[in-house]
Amino acid sequence: MKKALMLLAVGLASVSFANQQLAQQKGCMACHDINAKKVGPAYKDVAKKYAGKPDAVNYLANKIKKGGAGVWGSVPMPPQNVSDAEAKQLAQWILSIK
Helix, strand or coil: CHHHHHHHHHHHHHHHHHHHHHHHHCCHHHCCCCCCCCCCCCHHHHHHHHCCCCCHHHHHHHHHHHCECCCCCCCCECCCCCCHHHHHHHHHHHHHCC
16 A cells, blocks of 8 residues: 555656646746746646636646736737647646645
8 A cells, every 4th residue: 555655656746747847848937937926927826726616727728729818917928839738738737736
């Protein structure tokens, strides 16, 4: 049982790291930070705002793919060059940040 929990923890940590790596590879970290506002909001603030909303993953994935403006201020976020799967993976990762 203890070994299974350890493997689960390692697996979850590697998924989280992989998603952060994807955010870095796709240039997301140029405008966003996990803990502090940059050009765009901190990811932990995004996670807090959308926590518990049933459509949050799809909503954020759509915003990542298509861009948006006005939710976090006047600076627009341009559409990002990511696949649908990558957008969903990034949205899930953002929502997992505490």
